[in-house]
Amino acid sequence: MIYLKAAVVWLIVAVVAVFAVSSSGMIEVAANREHSGPVGWILETAREASVERQAASIDVPELDSPDMQLAGINDFDAMCVGCHGGPGKERSSAGRGLNPIAPDLATVATERTAAEIYWATRNGIRMTGMPAWSASHDDQSLWPVVSFISMRLPDLDSAGYAAMLEGATGHGHHSGDSGGHTEGDGESHEHGNGADQANDPAVPATEEHDHSTHEH
Numbered sequence: 001m002i003y004l005k006a007a008v009v010w011l012i013v014a015v016v017a018v019f020a021v022s023s024s025g026m027i028e029v030a031a032n033r034e035h036s037g038p039v040g041w042i043l044e045t046a047r048e049a050s051v052e053r054q055a056a057s058i059d060v061p062e063l064d065s066p067d068m069q070l071a072g073i074n075d076f077d078a079m080c081v082g083c084h085g086g087p088g089k090e091r092s093s094a095g096r097g098l099n100p101i102a103p104d105l106a107t108v109a110t111e112r113t114a115a116e117i118y119w120a121t122r123n124g125i126r127m128t129g130m131p132a133w134s135a136s137h138d139d140q141s142l143w144p145v146v147s148f149i150s151m152r153l154p155d156l157d158s159a160g161y162a163a164m165l166e167g168a169t170g171h172g173h174h175s176g177d178s179g180g181h182t183e184g185d186g187e188s189h190e191h192g193n194g195a196d197q198a199n200d201p202a203v204p205a206t207e208e209h210d211h212s213t214h215e216h
């Protein structure tokens, strides 16, 4: 009985302490400071374990069709490069300010399975800048990006990437958006625009809407 009372008292003390610390304003939230060692470790370990566990039950479709990869590079260039960077491509000004910084996906592709890449892309990662792309894209648009990242990206240098991107005109729903709309990329999904442009030989698709080189 006495142990039970002591346990209840400690529980109340713990709840009050958590409330006091949370509302004191002392927990650091600035993105330009690092997490303390233990907090960073907990978050990273939890993310890796969670993604691995949830990706285990995903059925991965065939990913080695060249058409799929061509659609994937266009979408990767329009949707991912701003934060993650790419071969010969710097992160955008917004991407450089993220904490945690978005990792180089060529390296990620060598460490994670396609199912894990798909899971993170589709669902996002809470409390980081990684968006849930399921909010705006269905599986038909997401698997090509995963296929490109997982099967092609690790082998591309900047020249290879530029050449593949040029050859991808007309593939994928972001064809024609290249280089743009990477900072948030919310409004460009009224499908069609990019593709129409890409099909029109008079319009140099990869040079339209290029905000990626804009620096302050």
Ligand code: HEC
Pocket: 047, 051, 075, 076, 079, 080, 081, 082, 083, 084, 095, 098, 099, 100, 101, 102, 103, 105, 108, 112, 116, 117, 118, 120, 121, 125, 128, 129, 130, 131, 133, 145, 149, 182, 184
């Ligand atoms: C607005 C910025 C932003 C955009 C745009 C973005 N990401 Fe991310 N992404 C992040 C951040 C930040 C992380 C790191 C999260 C972490 O470390 O916990 C991340 C993590 C990931 C991971 C997990 C990496 C790992 O180590 O397991 C994958 C996979 C990923 N992103 C894929 C994509 C793909 C594919 C796209 C484009 C469709 C994309 N991201 C677009 C910010 C972004």
